[in-house]
Amino acid sequence: MTATCKRIPLPDRAPSNEAVSAIAQALDGGGVVGLPTECGYVLAADVNDPGVLAAFGSNATPLVQAVAGPNRATGDLQLQPLVARLVERYWPGPLTIDGIASDARRRAFRATAHVGTRGLVEALGHGLVWTPASDAEGAALTDADAVERVHGSGLRLLADGGPTRLAEAAAVLRVGPGAFELTREGLLPIESLRQTAxxxxxxxxxxxxxxxxxxxxxxxxxxxxxxxxxxxxxxxxxxxxxxxxxxxxxxxxxxxxxxxxxxxxxxxxxxxxxxxxxxxxxxxxxxxxxxxxxxxxxxxxxxxxxxxxxxxxxxxxxxxxxxxxxxxxxxxxxxxxxxxxxxxxxxxx
Structure with a gap:
């Protein structure tokens, strides 16, 4: 049976006040929402919610913290000059930086190029974390119908941005002392990332x-x-x-x-x-x-x-x-x- 959940539109342009309010309410109290990015949908929650890790499962660690643009919140990562060159070149865009914070804990960040979702992150004014919405084989889900079909029962709200512009998931680059590797392939080849970093x-x-x-x-x-x-x-x-x-x-x-x-x-x-x-x-x-x-x-x-x-x-x-x-x-x-x-x-x- 197809799982259903409440939907609202979130096109690739500045989000309406109504959309921001609806998503904020859905996140309140531990809700999970589906959001579009330029390369696949994500499942998002409030970073301050104590049950957020349990909601996403251990495979989602470290969760990706959403940021609105370059140099937002990444200053805590080690090898900061190198990280800064990467985000200046590729954000907003399909690159997740999985780094090592000053307290030696892993932290991941991404600034999506989807204008609606990025505007939402800016408007909410508090931490938002997400994990990619994928099917049982790990393939990225690139339209709202697929997200609802696979994850609808666990969502409090699904923001429908239509089919995503890109069919591939965002690349995940693990970078830190002793590490520079793609842990998930995407649109950005490792040599291009090295040349920038x-x-x-x-x-x-x-x-x-x-x-x-x-x-x-x-x-x-x-x-x-x-x-x-x-x-x-x-x-x-x-x-x-x-x-x-x-x-x-x-x-x-x-x-x-x-x-x-x-x-x-x-x-x-x-x-x-x-x-x-x-x-x-x-x-x-x-x-x-x-x-x-x-x-x-x-x-x-x-x-x-x-x-x-x-x-x-x-x-x-x-x-x-x-x-x-x-x-x-x-x-x-x-x-x-x-x-x-x-x-x-x-x-x-």
Missing amino acids: GLSIGFVCTGNTCRSPMAETLARADLARRLASDDLTRFGFSVVSAGVFAGPGSPPSAHAVTAMAERGLDLEGHRSRSATPELIASLDRVYCLTRSHLEALRMSLPPGRADHLDLLDPQGGDVPDPVGGSLDDYQRCARAIAAMVSARGESWA
């Missing part, structure tokens, strides 16, 4: 045998610590270094190798490369060791194409060249670079 980072000095190779090596270690993974490419990151007057293929200076080895880092395999305009233009962020390097790169690029260039030192200072100096000079240089990399790393991941 990560950064291509470059460091530039003069000959690419001392300062910038140490900066590259220290940045890799800093990112590996933040990401809890040595595989930076898994999160979409790449790190390179180059020199404005570098010839190709020169090895690093012996003291630079030693200074890195003392930190448990391997620089022996490094070989110098030139900071060509093509390389510099291809990177997301480029950090120069001195102002003269910064000016040289700016002059090599077309007008308006140098916004991604900056000094490595957030305070605007130069990093002195230790070439020809003692091991103490290189160690002092490495300590300065490490502190600057750590400060810059706050905006990476």
